[in-house]
Structures are given as C-alpha cells and as structure tokens.
Amino acid sequence: MxxxxxxxxxxxxxxxxxxxxxxxxxxxxxxxxxxxxxxxxxxxxxxxxxxxxxxxxxxxxxxxxxxxxxxxxxxxxxxxxxxxxxxxxxxxxxxSHPSHVELDGVLVSGMGEGAYYMSLDGYTAQFRERIGYVPFPGTLNVRLSEARHVSAAVRLDQVGGELIDGFSDGRRTYGWVRCFAGSVNGAVGCHLIRLERTHHDPATVEVISRSNIRRACGLEDGSPVSIRLPM
Amino acid sequence: MxxxxxxxxxxxxxxxxxxxxxxxxxxxxxxxxxxxxxxxxxxxxxxxxxxxxxxxxxxxxxxxxxxxxxxxxxxxxxxxxxxxxxxxxxxxxxxSHPSHVELDGVLVSGMGEGAYYMSLDGYTAQFRERIGYVPFPGTLNVRLSEARHVSAAVRLDQVGGELIDGFSDGRRTYGWVRCFAGSVNGAVGCHLIRLERTHHDPATVEVISRSNIRRACGLEDGSPVSIRLPM
DNA sequence: ATTACTAAAACTCGAGTAC
DNA sequence: TGTACTCGAGTTTTAGTAA
Incomplete structure (x- = not known):
C-alpha cells in the first residue's frame, strides 16, 4: 500500500x-x-x-x-x-483558482493609427452598443514582455469576446474587432482589443478605455502595464 | 497515457x-x-x-x-x-452519501425483562434527563436479519450515544445503557439501546420509544423492522 | 455464482546522465 | 542551473484458473 x-x-x-x-x-x-x-x-x-x-x-x-x-x-x-x-x-x-488572463508588458507609443481607426463611425456605433461606451481617442499600446503572455493573447482570438463587425465605407473594408473586458494595473476598467487586421507584431496588444488611461494612471513609455481579463 | x-x-x-x-x-x-x-x-x-x-x-x-x-x-x-x-x-x-446506520430485522417477542429493567427508577430519572422522556414500558426486540447488521450494531458501543449510568439498589447492581436516537420504519421516533449486561444474543437489539411502537406501527411478531440511526 | 491466487505483461519509478 | 532520455527495479494490471 x-x-x-x-x-x-x-x-x-x-x-x-x-x-x-x-x-x-x-x-x-x-x-x-x-x-x-x-x-x-x-x-x-x-x-x-x-x-x-x-x-x-x-x-x-x-x-x-x-x-x-x-x-x-x-x-x-x-x-x-x-x-x-x-x-x-x-x-x-x-x-479558488485564479480565473483571469494576465498579460504583463510595458507601454510603448503607437503611431496613432489605432486611435484613427477606432474613431470611425462604423466602429463607434457598435462600441456604444456592445461595450457601452465610445473609446477615448487614443489606444494604449502594450508590448508584452514574455513569450508566454504573447501566446495567451493570441489564444484570445479563439475564446470569444464582444465582436465588433467589420464594415466597408465604399472605398475600403475594415476588419472585425474583438473586445475583452478587463482592467489595467488592477484599477482602471478597459477593453483589450484584438484586430482582424493589425500592423503590430503579435507581441504588441492594444487597449481601449472610456477615458485617457495614460493620464489617469500616470503612465509613460516604458511604464510596466499589467492587463487583467476576467474569464 | x-x-x-x-x-x-x-x-x-x-x-x-x-x-x-x-x-x-x-x-x-x-x-x-x-x-x-x-x-x-x-x-x-x-x-x-x-x-x-x-x-x-x-x-x-x-x-x-x-x-x-x-x-x-x-x-x-x-x-x-x-x-x-x-x-x-x-x-x-x-x-451526499447516506449518513445513517441502518439495521434491518424482524420483530420478535421478548420476555418482558427489558420493560422491567427500563422501568426502574434508577434508569427512568436519567432517561428523562438525557433523552427527554420516560420510555413506554415495553421494549421492542428486533432480531437482525443479516450478519453485517449485527456487526454494525455491535460497533455502536464504541461510537458514543447518550450514556445512562449504571447504579446499585443495595442488593444488586445494574449496568449502563447507551441510547442512540433514530426512527423505526422511517416514521416513529425511537432510541436503540445497548446494554452493558444483556440476556440477548448479539443479533437481537432493543428499541425504546415514548409510545407503544408495536401498536403505533401495527407490528406483530415477524414483521419486518428497519431502524435508522442518523450519525 | 463468487474470491483471489499465479504468472506474465504493462506501467511507473528514481538513479544516472546527455545535452 | 534546467529537461528529459535510458535502464533496472518495483508495482499494477489482466488472463487463466483453483476453490
């Protein structure tokens, strides 16, 4: 025995x-x-x-x-x-196991494209309906620090989230966006967004919020950022 | 695997x-x-x-x-x-496992000794205090039908129950009695009693109650009796 | 019907060790 | 440091079968 x-x-x-x-x-x-x-x-x-x-x-x-x-x-x-x-x-x-996805990284500056696309009427109308607000114009770009976090982020595409449909304005088409509710640094509510078409490498993720997270959290380029997404 | x-x-x-x-x-x-x-x-x-x-x-x-x-x-x-x-x-x-002891057997007639002993003042005073009532004069004798039930009944002596102390009336001594609350045939409340000194073989157990179970349940010799004792 | 033994196959283990 | 391979020993399995 x-x-x-x-x-x-x-x-x-x-x-x-x-x-x-x-x-x-x-x-x-x-x-x-x-x-x-x-x-x-x-x-x-x-x-x-x-x-x-x-x-x-x-x-x-x-x-x-x-x-x-x-x-x-x-x-x-x-x-x-x-x-x-x-x-x-x-x-x-x-x-009592932790039931959230945690993505750690550092803040990097984007080129402003994210803010531009997310401000298009084709998206903003859906944002209001699906996640209850129109994002602050200006996305937070976070470069994930470890490969395992990148892996976890990529897997989100299979998991679900709120789907914002793509659309066409007659000249070009815009891809879908998936939103995952969560929080930044354990405080500010946000949504991590996954884009059908992105210009970022997989290690960089984008986060939107009702307000200006960068200012609200006192973040600058290089600041550590922890994104927590309840499942 | x-x-x-x-x-x-x-x-x-x-x-x-x-x-x-x-x-x-x-x-x-x-x-x-x-x-x-x-x-x-x-x-x-x-x-x-x-x-x-x-x-x-x-x-x-x-x-x-x-x-x-x-x-x-x-x-x-x-x-x-x-x-x-x-x-x-x-x-x-x-x-959600069953948490009671179940003892199945058939009713047999005793010689009335049980009733006699249990009616002695040395016991009745303690019964009133420990189990809240003085038993109906007349115990129910149940012959357990299977060896495994006999085993289970014998083990009760180690488990606890309400202890009624033995006593002496000057001429002889009377042994302790252990009482286990339960029910007969899923209905009538009762106590199974274990005696320090018994004239029964181990396969026969005695049950006491506030009222006359034999009459209340319409039992006669040979009737199947199931005693259930919550643990 | 059963329980449970034997023998052989399959699995699991930790030590030693390559990388 | 690490992972993970081989190998010999110990354990657990099932098939066959005695009682």
Missing amino acids: PADLRSHHLRTLAYLLSRGARHNFVPVTTSELGRAVGRSQQAASRHVLDLEEGGLLERGPAPAAAAGRGVSLRITQRGYSEMARVYEELRGAME | PADLRSHHLRTLAYLLSRGARHNFVPVTTSELGRAVGRSQQAASRHVLDLEEGGLLERGPAPAAAAGRGVSLRITQRGYSEMARVYEELRGAME
Whole structure:
C-alpha cells in the first residue's frame, strides 16, 4: 500500500461511500467494484485487499449463506479521513483558482493609427452598443514582455469576446474587432482589443478605455502595464 | 497515457490549476512539480509529457532566454473537463452519501425483562434527563436479519450515544445503557439501546420509544423492522 | 455464482546522465 | 542551473484458473 491514495483506491472508496459504506457494511461484489472504477474483477479484489491492509476499509461478515457471494465492506475512520484530505486538496484547486488572463508588458507609443481607426463611425456605433461606451481617442499600446503572455493573447482570438463587425465605407473594408473586458494595473476598467487586421507584431496588444488611461494612471513609455481579463 | 486520470496526473493538474494555469501559461520547473506531488523531477517530467500527449496540458514558449530554464504550462479545455469530471465524482460521494446506520430485522417477542429493567427508577430519572422522556414500558426486540447488521450494531458501543449510568439498589447492581436516537420504519421516533449486561444474543437489539411502537406501527411478531440511526 | 491466487505483461519509478 | 532520455527495479494490471 503506497503512501498516497492511488486513483483506483480513491475511486473504490468513493463508490463505496456513495453506497453508504461510511456507516454501514454494504454488500458488493468485486466485479461490481471493478466496473465502477473501470478495472477488472481481479484488480478490484486486489484494491480491496490493499485498502484493508492499509486500514482504510474493513470487511464484515459475508452477505449470504453460500460461499463466494460477495463481500461486505465499510470505510474506516482513517479511510474517510484520507478521502477528505484528497477531496480538500482538489476542492482547493477547483474552487479558488485564479480565473483571469494576465498579460504583463510595458507601454510603448503607437503611431496613432489605432486611435484613427477606432474613431470611425462604423466602429463607434457598435462600441456604444456592445461595450457601452465610445473609446477615448487614443489606444494604449502594450508590448508584452514574455513569450508566454504573447501566446495567451493570441489564444484570445479563439475564446470569444464582444465582436465588433467589420464594415466597408465604399472605398475600403475594415476588419472585425474583438473586445475583452478587463482592467489595467488592477484599477482602471478597459477593453483589450484584438484586430482582424493589425500592423503590430503579435507581441504588441492594444487597449481601449472610456477615458485617457495614460493620464489617469500616470503612465509613460516604458511604464510596466499589467492587463487583467476576467474569464 | 491511460484512459483515466492517475492520481499523480490529477495532482499535477491541481497544482497547476491553483497556480493559475487554467487561463495563463504558468512558468514552473519539473522539480517544483515533483515536489508538489511528492515524486522525483524525472517522474514529474514524465507526467508533463503524458499530460501533453493526452491533450490535457499544453506547453508554451520557454520562460526565459537561457536553455533548460523551466517550462510554461497551461491546462487545456479538455484537461479542465477531466479534472471537473473527477472532482464531481468525488464531490458527489463526499457531499451526499447516506449518513445513517441502518439495521434491518424482524420483530420478535421478548420476555418482558427489558420493560422491567427500563422501568426502574434508577434508569427512568436519567432517561428523562438525557433523552427527554420516560420510555413506554415495553421494549421492542428486533432480531437482525443479516450478519453485517449485527456487526454494525455491535460497533455502536464504541461510537458514543447518550450514556445512562449504571447504579446499585443495595442488593444488586445494574449496568449502563447507551441510547442512540433514530426512527423505526422511517416514521416513529425511537432510541436503540445497548446494554452493558444483556440476556440477548448479539443479533437481537432493543428499541425504546415514548409510545407503544408495536401498536403505533401495527407490528406483530415477524414483521419486518428497519431502524435508522442518523450519525 | 463468487474470491483471489499465479504468472506474465504493462506501467511507473528514481538513479544516472546527455545535452 | 534546467529537461528529459535510458535502464533496472518495483508495482499494477489482466488472463487463466483453483476453490
């Protein structure tokens, strides 16, 4: 019996627990246990023996008169404690994990193209409808500092976000824009935007906001910027 | 990569999840992962490879400039689903398992001794104080039908219950009585009693109640009786 | 029907080590 | 420092089968 609970042992205990084996001896067959954990009857028999030897499970009197008619099993206090330990470890991870994308980088100056495009009527009308405001004319360009952040930013395109449709003004067409709500440096609300057509390399992302973030946060070129997008 | 999540794979994912790997690439070293799951660096490296091959984990660009400086890992949608599946299986067992002892048997007629003893002043005064009533004079004798229920009943002696002290009337001494609150046939409230000195074999248990259960439930000798004791 | 043994195959591990 | 390969040892599996 290894020190930690192997998954088949855990699943065996979980099955027995749901059958009421915390306080009663429950009659089961090893085939049934094997089916419950997706292993053979022989393996399940072994698991029960392991768990008994480890003091996690105890065996009661055989259910019926005839021989070889299954076993009666109950989970010991120790067995339940072990289950609880594993459960808490998993619960801790599942229920309180950070659920946002974080993109860190430094502020860089753009050429003003972002501001120009985002001010076009074809976009501003949709911004008002989809994200509730018309962006301050002037986007924040952030150069992501690590490759893993770039990767994360690129993946956003597959994740969704608010879609602003592209349009045509008769002379040329403008691509779609995807907006992801979030905040800059843990304070100012913003949207990170992903453009269908961009002149930036993938390491640079653009951020829009209701107001002038650059001024509101006292940022200048080279200032560290952390963008946090709740998922 | 086996079909089900082995415990080391699960724990690796849980650690990464708590580090935020659900939505971001997290930089880690395999030694760190090994420490987190109590295995060697080599094993942890293997686990990461396994999880990648199974599509549960994906690797991002290496964190820093130099070679061999750790890895960036993120949990895939599939990986998270697998974790959620296991978590739900375990949660279902841990949070909604039957938490009562059930003892099934048939009603048998006693000799009336139970009723006699339980009516002694040395007991009745304590009954009133500890369980809130003086039992109807006449205990219900239930012969447990299966050995596993007998086992469960015997174990109750170690579990606790309301203790009624023994006493002496000068001529002889009377043993302690332990009371366990519960219900008969899912309806009538009762207490199962365990006696320090009993004339019954272990397969027969006695039940007391405020009223006459035999009449209230329309029971006669041979009627099936199910005693349920919440834990 | 069962449980659980044996044997062999498959898997997992850590040590040693290449890069 | 790092990752991750090979390899020998230990563990876990299933098939076959005795009781």
